[in-house]
Amino acid sequence: MGTLRLVCFDLDNTLWHVEPVLVRAERETWDWLVARVPDLAICFDAAWVREKRTQLLRARPDYVHDLTSLRRDAMREMLLASGRDEPTATRTATEAMDVFLHLRNQVELFPGVLDALERAHRRYTLAALSNGNADLKRIGAGRLFDVVLSAETVGRAKPHPAMFERALSDAGVAADEAVHVGDHPEHDVLAARGAGLHAVWANPLALPRPGALPADVPALDRFDDLDDVLERLAADAGRRRA
Numbered sequence: 417m418g419t420l421r422l423v424c425f426d427l428d429n430t431l432w433h434v435e436p437v438l439v440r441a442e443r444e445t446w447d448w449l450v451a452r453v454p455d456l457a458i459c460f461d462a463a464w465v466r467e468k469r470t471q472l473l474r475a476r477p478d479y480v481h482d483l484t485s486l487r488r489d490a491m492r493e494m495l496l497a498s499g500r501d502e503p504t505a506t507r508t509a510t511e512a513m514d515v516f517l518h519l520r521n522q523v524e525l526f527p528g529v530l531d532a533l534e535r536a537h538r539r540y541t542l543a544a545l546s547n548g549n550a551d552l553k554r555i556g557a558g559r560l561f562d563v564v565l566s567a568e569t570v571g572r573a574k575p576h577p578a579m580f581e582r583a584l585s586d587a588g589v590a591a592d593e594a595v596h597v598g599d600h601p602e603h604d605v606l607a608a609r610g611a612g613l614h615a616v617w618a619n620p621l622a623l624p625r626p627g628a629l630p631a632d633v634p635a636l637d638r639f640d641d642l643d644d645v646l647e648r649l650a651a652d653a654g655r656r657r658a
C-alpha cells in the first residue's frame with residue numbers, strides 16, 4: 417500500500433446494530449397492515465410472512481440481491497391469499513414496504529461512529545457497501561460517503577466481488593490502496609481480501625473472534641480507534657512491500 421485512499425464500510429452490524437431495528441420494523445409494519453386490512457389477523461401473522469419470504473427465496477435465489485422486493489412480494493402474496501385482488505394487493509404491499517423502510521432506517525449508530533466517519537471523510541474517499549436496504553440519506557450520514565453501493569443497485573451481493581470492484585472503479589483507486597471495514601467474516605473480510613483490498617474486522621458487538629479470520633486481520637472494537645487501526649494497517653502494508 418503506497419497510500420490508503422479509499423475506505424469502504426459495511427453498514428448493518430458495522431455502523432449500527434441491525435437486529436433490534438428489523439424486529440421493531442417487522443412488528444410495526446405488521447401492525448400497520450392489520451390496521452389497514454383487519455381480517456388479515458384471522459388467518460395470517462408476521463411469522464407467515466417470514467415463512468413466505470423463505471419460500472420465495474428458495475424458489476428464486478436472485479431475491480438475495482433485492483431484499484426490498486423479497487419483503488414486498490411476500491406481503492403481496494399474503495394479501496392475495498387473503499382474497500385481495502391483484503391491484504389492491506400490490507398497492508397495499510408497496511405502501512407497507514414504505515412503512516417498513518421508514519422504520520428500518522431508524523437506526524442508532526454505535527458510539528463514536530459519526531465522529532470517526534467525519535474524520536475519515538476529511539482524509540479518505542469513503543464508500544458504503546451493503547447487502548441490505550438501509551438508506552444512508554434517511555439515516556443522515558449520506559453526505560459522508562462519496563460512493564454508496566448496495567446489492568440492489570449493483571445486482572450482486574457480497575461475498576461476490578462486484579461491489580468491491582465497483583467501489584474501486586467509482587473511486588478511481590487500486591485495490592491495494594483500499595480497505596473494507598465490516599463485521600461479517602466471509603461477506604466482508606474474506607470477500608474484500610479476495611478482491612485484493614485490505615480488510616478490517618469490525619466488532620462493535622464484542623463477539624468472540626471467528627476462527628475463519630486470518631490472524632493478520634486487525635479488529636476494530638471501538639470506532640474511536642478507527643484512525644489508529646487504519647494508520648497501523650497502512651504502515652504494516654508499506655513495510656511488507658518495502
Ligand SMILES: [Mg+2]
Pocket residue numbers: 426427428429430598599600
Ligand atoms: Mg454487516
